[in-house]
Amino acid sequence: MFEIAELGHTVSKTDYNEQAPVLRTQLLTVQQQLKSCDFPVIILISGVDGGGKGEVINLLNEWMDPRYIRTFAFAAPSDEEKERPKFWRFWRTLPPKGLIGINVGSWYSDPLSRRVYGTIDDNALQIELMQIRQLEKLLIDDGTLIIKCWLHLKKDEQKKRLKALEKDPETSWQVTERDKKHLKMYDDFLTVAERVLTDTSTGDAPWLIVDGSDIHYSSLTVGKHIFNRIQKQIAKRTAEQASKVRIELPHVLQEGQQNVLDSLNLSLVLDKKTYNQELAFYQGKLNKLARLAHEQQRSTILVFEGWDAAGKGGAIRRLTHAVDARAYQVIPIAAPTDEEKQHHYLWRFWRHIPRAGFLTIYDRSWYGRVLVERVEGYASEQEWQRSYSEIVNFEESLTAHGILVLKFWLHIDKDEQLARFKAREQIPYKQYKITEEDYRNREKWDDYQLAVNEMVTRTSTQNTPWILVEGNDKKYARIKIIKLFCERLEKALNV
Amino acid sequence: MFEIAELGHTVSKTDYNEQAPVLRTQLLTVQQQLKSCDFPVIILISGVDGGGKGEVINLLNEWMDPRYIRTFAFAAPSDEEKERPKFWRFWRTLPPKGLIGINVGSWYSDPLSRRVYGTIDDNALQIELMQIRQLEKLLIDDGTLIIKCWLHLKKDEQKKRLKALEKDPETSWQVTERDKKHLKMYDDFLTVAERVLTDTSTGDAPWLIVDGSDIHYSSLTVGKHIFNRIQKQIAKRTAEQASKVRIELPHVLQEGQQNVLDSLNLSLVLDKKTYNQELAFYQGKLNKLARLAHEQQRSTILVFEGWDAAGKGGAIRRLTHAVDARAYQVIPIAAPTDEEKQHHYLWRFWRHIPRAGFLTIYDRSWYGRVLVERVEGYASEQEWQRSYSEIVNFEESLTAHGILVLKFWLHIDKDEQLARFKAREQIPYKQYKITEEDYRNREKWDDYQLAVNEMVTRTSTQNTPWILVEGNDKKYARIKIIKLFCERLEKALNV
Numbered sequence: 001m002f003e004i005a006e007l008g009h010t011v012s013k014t015d016y017n018e019q020a021p022v023l024r025t026q027l028l029t030v031q032q033q034l035k036s037c038d039f040p041v042i043i044l045i046s047g048v049d050g051g052g053k054g055e056v057i058n059l060l061n062e063w064m065d066p067r068y069i070r071t072f073a074f075a076a077p078s079d080e081e082k083e084r085p086k087f088w089r090f091w092r093t094l095p096p097k098g099l100i101g102i103n104v105g106s107w108y109s110d111p112l113s114r115r116v117y118g119t120i121d122d123n124a125l126q127i128e129l130m131q132i133r134q135l136e137k138l139l140i141d142d143g144t145l146i147i148k149c150w151l152h153l154k155k156d157e158q159k160k161r162l163k164a165l166e167k168d169p170e171t172s173w174q175v176t177e178r179d180k181k182h183l184k185m186y187d188d189f190l191t192v193a194e195r196v197l198t199d200t201s202t203g204d205a206p207w208l209i210v211d212g213s214d215i216h217y218s219s220l221t222v223g224k225h226i227f228n229r230i231q232k233q234i235a236k237r238t239a240e241q242a243s244k245v246r247i248e249l250p251h252v253l254q255e256g257q258q259n260v261l262d263s264l265n266l267s268l269v270l271d272k273k274t275y276n277q278e279l280a281f282y283q284g285k286l287n288k289l290a291r292l293a294h295e296q297q298r299s300t301i302l303v304f305e306g307w308d309a310a311g312k313g314g315a316i317r318r319l320t321h322a323v324d325a326r327a328y329q330v331i332p333i334a335a336p337t338d339e340e341k342q343h344h345y346l347w348r349f350w351r352h353i354p355r356a357g358f359l360t361i362y363d364r365s366w367y368g369r370v371l372v373e374r375v376e377g378y379a380s381e382q383e384w385q386r387s388y389s390e391i392v393n394f395e396e397s398l399t400a401h402g403i404l405v406l407k408f409w410l411h412i413d414k415d416e417q418l419a420r421f422k423a424r425e426q427i428p429y430k431q432y433k434i435t436e437e438d439y440r441n442r443e444k445w446d447d448y449q450l451a452v453n454e455m456v457t458r459t460s461t462q463n464t465p466w467i468l469v470e471g472n473d474k475k476y477a478r479i480k481i482i483k484l485f486c487e488r489l490e491k492a493l494n495v
Numbered sequence: 496m497f498e499i500a501e502l503g504h505t506v507s508k509t510d511y512n513e514q515a516p517v518l519r520t521q522l523l524t525v526q527q528q529l530k531s532c533d534f535p536v537i538i539l540i541s542g543v544d545g546g547g548k549g550e551v552i553n554l555l556n557e558w559m560d561p562r563y564i565r566t567f568a569f570a571a572p573s574d575e576e577k578e579r580p581k582f583w584r585f586w587r588t589l590p591p592k593g594l595i596g597i598n599v600g601s602w603y604s605d606p607l608s609r610r611v612y613g614t615i616d617d618n619a620l621q622i623e624l625m626q627i628r629q630l631e632k633l634l635i636d637d638g639t640l641i642i643k644c645w646l647h648l649k650k651d652e653q654k655k656r657l658k659a660l661e662k663d664p665e666t667s668w669q670v671t672e673r674d675k676k677h678l679k680m681y682d683d684f685l686t687v688a689e690r691v692l693t694d695t696s697t698g699d700a701p702w703l704i705v706d707g708s709d710i711h712y713s714s715l716t717v718g719k720h721i722f723n724r725i726q727k728q729i730a731k732r733t734a735e736q737a738s739k740v741r742i743e744l745p746h747v748l749q750e751g752q753q754n755v756l757d758s759l760n761l762s763l764v765l766d767k768k769t770y771n772q773e774l775a776f777y778q779g780k781l782n783k784l785a786r787l788a789h790e791q792q793r794s795t796i797l798v799f800e801g802w803d804a805a806g807k808g809g810a811i812r813r814l815t816h817a818v819d820a821r822a823y824q825v826i827p828i829a830a831p832t833d834e835e836k837q838h839h840y841l842w843r844f845w846r847h848i849p850r851a852g853f854l855t856i857y858d859r860s861w862y863g864r865v866l867v868e869r870v871e872g873y874a875s876e877q878e879w880q881r882s883y884s885e886i887v888n889f890e891e892s893l894t895a896h897g898i899l900v901l902k903f904w905l906h907i908d909k910d911e912q913l914a915r916f917k918a919r920e921q922i923p924y925k926q927y928k929i930t931e932e933d934y935r936n937r938e939k940w941d942d943y944q945l946a947v948n949e950m951v952t953r954t955s956t957q958n959t960p961w962i963l964v965e966g967n968d969k970k971y972a973r974i975k976i977i978k979l980f981c982e983r984l985e986k987a988l989n990v
Contacts, residue, residue, distance in 0.1 A: 029923060054819060061820040066812065067858055073821035078575050104821055317561065324549060325556040326568035326599055338833045363562055428520075432527055 001194055005152035005209045011216040023223045024063045030230045031064050031100065037234055039143035040095040040343075043226060044106040047151030048189070049182050050161040051212035052219075056151065057102055059219040060226070070095050074105035083297075083356035085401040086110070087135060091350040094139075096342035107132050108196060115192045116185060125192075129199045134393045136205050141386055142344045145233040146205040149222050150197060151212035155186045260456050261449060264411055266472040275475040282482040283322035289489045290323045290359065296493060297356040299403045302485070303365045306410025307448075308438045309420040310471050311478075315410065316361055318478045319485060328359040333368060345369055345379075345387070346394055353398070366391055367407075370455045375447045388458040399463040404492045407464060408481055409452065410471040414445055496689055500647035500704045506711040518718045519558045525725045526559050526595065532729055534638035535590040535838075538721060539601040542646030543684070544677050545656040546707035547714075551646065552597055554714040555721070565590050569600035578792075578851035580896040581605070582630060586845040589634075591837035602627050603691060610687045611680060620687075624694045629888045631700050636881055637839045640728040641700040644717050645692060646707035650681045755951050756944060759906055761967040770970040777977040778817035784984045785818045785854065791988060792851040794898045797980070798860045801905030802943075803933045804915040805966050806973075810905065811856055813973045814980060818854060828859035840864055840874075840882070841889055848893070861886055862902075865950045870942045883953040894958040899987045902959060903976055904947065905966040909940055 011019070034041065043060070045053050061069060072093050081089040087107065095101035111128035114120045120128070136146055153161070162179060165171045182189065201207045208225050210218045270278070293300065302319070304312040320328060331352045340348040346366055354360040369387045373379035379387075398405050412420075421438060424430040441448070460466045467484060471477040506514070529536065538555070540548050556564060567588050576584040582602065590596035606623035609615045615623070631641055648656070657674060660666045677684065696702045703720050705713045765773070788795065797814070799807040815823060826847045835843040841861055849855040864882045868874035874882075893900050907915075916933060919925040936943070955961045962979060966972040 025923075054821070057820045058816075062812065062816050065808070066815050066820075066825045067808070067827035070824065071820045078573070080573050080575050102820070313560070313562070317557065320561050321553075321557050325552045325561075325566045325597070326549070329565065330561045332562035428524060 001197065002152050002190065002209060005211040006154045007211060008213055009211040009217045009221075010214040011220055013216070016216040016220065019220055020063075023220065023227065026227045027064050027223060030227055030234070031068060033234055034100070034230060035068060035098045037237060038097050039145060039233065039237060040097050041100045041145045041147065041230060041233075042095065042139070043100065043102045044108070044146070044148045045102065045104050045151070045222075046106065046108055046149070047210075047212060048153040048158060048186075048193075049179055050158045050165075051151030051153045052215050053104060053151055055215050056149075056219050056222050057104060059215075060102065060223065063223060064100070068098075069100045069102060071102040072104070074103065074109065080355065083299075084353050085397045085403070087131075087397060088350060088353055090135075091347060094343055094347060096339070097143075098342075107135065108200075112189075112192055112196055116189050125195070126199075129196060131393070131397070132200055133202065134389075136200070136202070138346075138390050138393070139344060140204045141390075143237065144344070145229060147226055147229050148200075148205055148207045149225065150193075150207050150209045151218055151222075152209055153212045155183075157213050158183060158186065259449065260453055260468065261411055264468055264470045266411070266413055266416075266470050268470045268476045269473040270475040270479055272475070275479060278479045279318065279482070282479065282486055283318070285486050286319065286322040286482060286489070289486060289493065289495070290327065292493055292495065293359075293489060294324070294327050294357045298493060299354045299356055300359045300489070301354070301398060301403055301405045302359070302361045303367070303405070303407040304361065304363050304410065305365060305367050305371070305408070306469075306471065307412055307417055308441055309417050309424065309433075310410035310412045311474050312363055312410055314474060315408070315469075315478050315481050316363060319482055320361070322482075323359060327357070328361060329354070330361045330363060333362060333364040346390065349394075354403075365407075366394065367455060367459075370459075371448065371451050374451050375444055388455075391459055392461060395459075395461070395464045404488060405464045406467065406485060406488055407459075408467050408469055409456065410469050410477060412471045414442070416472045417442065496692065497647050497685065497704060500706040501649045502706065503708055504706040504712045504716075505709040506715055508711070511711040511715065514715055515558075518715065518722065521722045522559050522718060525722055525729070526563060528729055529595070529725060530563060530593045532732060533592050534640060534728065534732060535592050536595045536640045536642065536725060536728075537590065537634070538595065538597045539603070539641070539643045540597065540599050540646070540717075541601065541603055541644070542705075542707060543648045543653060543681075543688075544674055545653045545660075546646030546648045547710050548599060548646055550710050551644075551714050551717050552599060554710075555597065555718065558718060559595070563593075564595045564597060566597040567599070569598065569604065575850065578794075579848050580892045580898070582626075582892060583845060583848055585630075586842060589838055589842060591834070592638075593837075602630065603695075607684075607687060607691055611684050620690070621694075624691060626888075626892070627695060628697065629884075631695070631697070633841075633885050633888070634839060635699045636885075638732065639839070640724060642721055642724050643695075643700055643702045644720065645688075645702050645704045646713055646717075647704055648707045650678075652708050653678060653681065754944065755948055755963065756906055759963055759965045761906070761908055761911075761965050763965045763971045764968040765970040765974055767970070770974060773974045774813065774977070777974065777981055778813070780981050781814065781817040781977060781984070784981060784988065784990070785822065787988055787990065788854075788984060789819075789822050789852045793987060794849045794851055795854045795984070796849070796893060796898055796900045797854070797856045798862070798900070798902040799856065799858050799905065800860060800862050800866065800903070801964075801966065802907055802912055803936055804912050804919065804928075805905035805907045806969050807858055807905055809969060810903070810964075810973050810976050811858060814977055815856070817977075822852070823854040823856060824849070825856045825858060828857060828863060841885065844889075848898075860902075861889065862950060862954075865954075866943065866946050869946050870939055883950075886954055887956060890954075890956070890959045899983060900959045901962065901980060901983055902954075903962050903964055904951065905964050905972060907966045909937070911967045912937065 045057055047053055057071060061071060070093065074089065077089055090103075090107055093101065093103075111120070111125055111132070115122075115125045140146060162175055162183060166175045197207045197209070208222070210221050212218045302316075304316060306312050316330060320330065329352065333348075336345075336348055349362070349366050352360055352362075366387075369379055369391070370384050374384040395405055421434050424434045456466045456468070467481075469477045469480055540552055542548055552566060556566060565588065569584065572584055585598075585602055588596065588598075606615070606620055606627070610617075610620045635641060657670055657678060661670045692702045692704070703717070705716050707713045797811075799811060801807050811825060815825065824847065828843075831840075831843055844857070844861050847855055847857075861882075864874055864886070865879050869879040890900055916929050919929045951961045951963070962976075964972045964975055
């Protein structure tokens with residue numbers, strides 16, 4: 001696959017001086033247009049050592065307006081990054097809509113070098129590449145343009161370049177022992193790189209393989225490629241918005257199918273005495289387990305979803321009562337801020353992923369995408385349909401990092417909800433909780449029910465199954481939740 | 496000062512059970528009101544070991560709605576925090592307007608313990624306390640309510656409590672060698688604490704000293720104090736908004752005073768040949784210096800201010816051309832995002848303080864407060880007047896951390912500006928730069944000139960003087976800037 005990039009392409013100085021200013025104007029123009037577009041651009045610059053990655057990136061920053069570019073070099077992760085799932089550091093640096101992010105050392109670097117060094121085998125590499133494809137697909141589906149460039153260099157070229165650098169006292173510092181070691185591993189590196197590039201060259205995000213032997217040639221080639229792709233993407237997005245194609249997608253649930261919520265026994269109750277006893281018992285237990293989890297650096301994420309007035313807040317407070325306030329955060333999810341709106345909808349949840357040993361409780365969550373956003377039409381059908389698998393992958397990356405993830409759906413019936421609305425209206429500091437919107441949402445009960453059923457069906461996985469909680473009796477619901485949390489935590493901590 | 500907190504205050508269980516629910520309703524009500532107010536609340540919980548900090552914080556989180564509280568325990572800083580000025584970790588966790596932040600281990604912990612351990616002397620402590628007062632004043636002036644609580648415990652009480660914890664196998668793990676060591680240092684600790692509390696009990700942010708010997712007493716006392724202070728602050732802010740008191744503040748500049756901009760010789764020019772030679776020379780030099788700075792982990796912050804079309808962008812590009820794109824970020828300052836609006840105006844600049852060894856270039860900056868916000872009336876006179884000293888303190892904290900800070904004002908005259916506007920309108924990819932607003936701003940030239948003069952007068956300090964750049968000739972200006980940057984960097988790096 002690298003043959004064509006080994007032909008020794010060059011561009012004469014005259015040609016370069018003629019073409020570069022034209023390209024610069026093109027890039028500036030397209031960058032200017034991009035600023036008012038509703039998608040970001042991510043440029044990945046990878047390749048062989050000595051292939052000129054640094055030079056190309058510097059030229060791109062010189063040609064374009066650096067104020068609207070974010071260049072990130074991903075070297076060793078910081079401790080704050082190490083304590084989160086591996087993609088967290090990329091999520092936190094994703095460019096907002098209208099801007100360009102240039103990544104040197106991207107999500108490809110780590111799997112590639114670990115395979116070359118033999119830390120992982122072929123199967124593990126395959127899984128890593130699959131996760132990368134999922135990440136890229138998720139971004140692309142959201143409109144992100146991903147441009148991937150690979151700067152290639154023949155082995156003898158690489159050798160020659162290192163020698164030249166080493167000879168010149170001005171540049172000899174650039175050549176490290178690691179570089180020399182890498183030169184010896186050139187063939188292994190190329191074998192792995194070939195697999196990586198083949199497996200991740202998708203229709204939407206193909207790899208551009210560039211001959212890196214002449215910086216004039218490679219920078220012009222990369223620059224033109226970037227210009228073309230951004231220009232095309234702008235045209236594509238504009239056309240899409242003009243036509244607003246509505247694609248009918250197959251539903252997983254058929255009418256008349258059983259309703260998982262109906263199967264819950266809402267008459268389950270707990271008397272006050274048992275409730276008080278069990279609550280005290282499980283709060284004591286949770287307190288110890290949470291302390292242990294903090295010591296062992298095990299993180300937990302709890303997700304609370306449920307009908308309005310289903311008792312999420314009360315259940316959360318019974319849990320947090322048992323946990324040291326310094327070790328948890330409750331994140332209430334309301335309308336996104338404008339910074340959040342400039343990113344993929346999962347970005348706002350990635351922001352709050354806890355550090356090692358901490359607990360984050362989401363009061364409503366990413367499931368808003370397939371609940372309120374679906375029912376109210378804030379997300380298009382394509383958007384919420386594809387989010388099921390995005391969510392499953394997201395949660396997998398959390399559990400793969402060793403985070404315990406528990407998802408609770410608090411269920412009550414329609415009568416109980418009405419009774420609670422009325423009761424809340426009588427308590428001064430709870431009145432604010434009841435708005436006209438709550439009554440409006442009630443009218444869409446059936447739509448929400450369908451959405452909940454589909455959500456449970458499509459996002460209950462082995463590691464993160466939905467826990468449906470019979471919530472008509474608050475006491476019963478609270479004990480069920482805290483007890484389950486204790487059990488899962490015990491299992492996770494091996495106690 | 497601790498006498499009153501050593502009297503052994505207690506609250507009977509009956510009284511507690513009677514008062515706690517009342518307090519809870521009060522706190523929930525006031526917390527609810529706070530959500531729509533335009534100020535945040537910061538609660539600092541400090542005190543003697545064993546004084547019950549953890550218990551009080553847990554109770555506060557239980558009484559109030561934890562979804563609108565952010566509790567932060569500041570233990571050892573992460574590496575990302577260590578690489579920034581010491582207050583950076585507090586800035587990044589400041590609560591937005593309407594929310595409550597509870598800090599355990601605040602900006603007081605580090606100076607206090609370092610003085611007790613003898614790492615710093617009394618003078619150094621005084622300076623640390625002065626910086627803390629400045630930080631608190633800045634937040635308070637912006638509307639933030641700061642509530643500071645000190646949980647006290649007599650020496651023999653502390654001893655007794657540690658003994659009791661140690662005896663119980665359930666709690667013995669809580670007692671560390673450090674605790675025992677601290678007990679021996681009790682008297683020293685109290686002497687330093689007394690000084691710290693005395694020096695930082697200001698009219699707006701007094702310390703509440705609470706007897707910590709009985710958790711019922713201390714938690715009720717802290718809770719009531721919090722309720723009262725939030726309630727009063729809401730009343731105060733409401734009254735202020737109703738009356739909109741306009742206070743006339745003394746201007747530093749008198750009419751007829753010399754204009755610093757007039758003293759610049761705008762006829763300075765550089766011919767093309769000299770320009771090209773010098774540019775190549777200084778770019779080469781800067782390249783080496785920037786590499787060295789990166790290696791030595793020295794950070795730099797450059798601030799560019801100037802008239803519209805003064806050539807900020809072009810000057811920035813001549814610098815970045817010489818620096819590896821992976822080592823710098825250009826931050827263009829436009830309208831704040833809504834998250835930024837929820838914080839003190841300096842918050843959005845603290846966000847971008849570079850990690851060790853990196854360069855951040857602000858294209859417009861915090862000086863917008865005393866330029867555009869002043870002239871256009873976006874900030875009240877009190878707001879921009881007090882920001883001069885806030886800015887000076889902010890820059891001092893940067894230079895104290897070892898960051899090189901350079902501030903450039905690019906000056907052109909009115910005729911030159913008009914000529915450049917006209918020229919820009921002819922170049923396709925520059926047209927966007929010229930809007931009606933630019934012409935409107937031109938009409939306020941004199942107002943801006945007054946603001947620039949006052950800014951230069953009040954914020955040019957020994958460490959961060961304003962560098963005024965004669966900008967009518969772009970070539971001259973660019974060379975002056977890059978040359979100065981090289982010189983300052985050389986000096987900072989001792990080469």
